[in-house]
């Protein structure tokens with residue numbers, strides 16, 4: 290049984306904690322947050338308000354870091370230096386030097402380290418990569434990826450609204466789509482971007498050019514209470530592949546329209562179909578399996594994350 294601890298019991302921990310709790314071969318034994326009230330709803334775990342004390346007191350195999358971005362690298366290295374495997378929320382850092390630092394710490398201590406870049410484990414996005422790799426519908430011609438929402442005034446200590454601590458829209462939100470592009474298509478040849486920024490809002494429109502195709506993107510924290518939405522639309526030579534309002538649809542040139550990610554067996558062609566699943570649980574399962582099998586978590590390549598940081602810094 291793998292013993293797990295999680296630090297940073299804020300917004301995103303609400304996706305990680307149920308995933309750990311649902312696993313048969315892992316036990317979430319401890320939580321740490323400087324605000325004790327954050328942990329009250331998890332009476333099954335031991336609670337700590339001091340990270341060092343938790344590391345001293347607990348014998349854990351894996352640490353899951355859900356802290357604000359600016360704390361990720363140092364907390365990860367501290368745990369790895371104690372021989373603990375680390376799964377860390379995105380982004381690893383606002384600085385590419387930290388990617389090297391965590392990579393070296395993992396190597397030196399013989400432990401696994403992975404950044405939880407969740408779109409790499411999201412069935413709808415995984416299918417786009419497969420269609421692109423296999424040229425199922427011919428070449429990719431264009432893509433559109435959007436991730437829109439309003440200013441995150443709710444974060445602890447307003448850290449998300451502080452550029453030095455969160456990196457604002459590029460590193461907090463747009464990173465998801467840029468990470469997917471780098472993972473699926475590699476490094477773009479050219480980026481053209483426009484940004485509308487005020488103290489209480491941040492909007493980016495950027496075009497990423499590749500050989501033979503381009504991806505247009507939008508990411509926002511609007512000042513108005515605009516609801517969160519994420520979507521994509523990819524134009525292949527022989528099909529349009531869209532994920533809109535949470536539903537993925539393939540519109541084939543020959544008139545066939547179908548959903549490749551479904552709980553409906555009748556829809557599953559057994560070809561490129563995947564079941565609907567929780568991407569956060571998928572990434573956590575993947576990392577835990579890598580630890581169990583003593584395999585590198587190669588699905589989230591650290592050198593790709595350096596490319597992502599370089600691209601986001603240029604916006």
Ligand SMILES: NC(=O)c1ccc[n+]([C@@H]2O[C@H](COP(=O)([O-])OP(=O)(O)OC[C@H]3O[C@@H](n4cnc5c(N)ncnc54)[C@H](O)[C@@H]3O)[C@@H](O)[C@H]2O)c1
Pocket residue numbers: 296297298299300301302321322323324327338340355356357358360378379380405407444445461
């Ligand atoms: N993958 C995703 O879809 C996704 C979504 C949201 C957030 N995130 C990432 O997750 C991270 C956390 O974001 P969030 O929205 O949960 O933030 P949050 O502000 O809601 O939570 C952060 C928590 O960390 C605690 N904390 C701060 N300093 C601490 C310390 N020194 N020791 C222990 N606890 C401490 C705070 O009290 C707070 O509860 C960010 O890096 C963010 O980019 C990822």
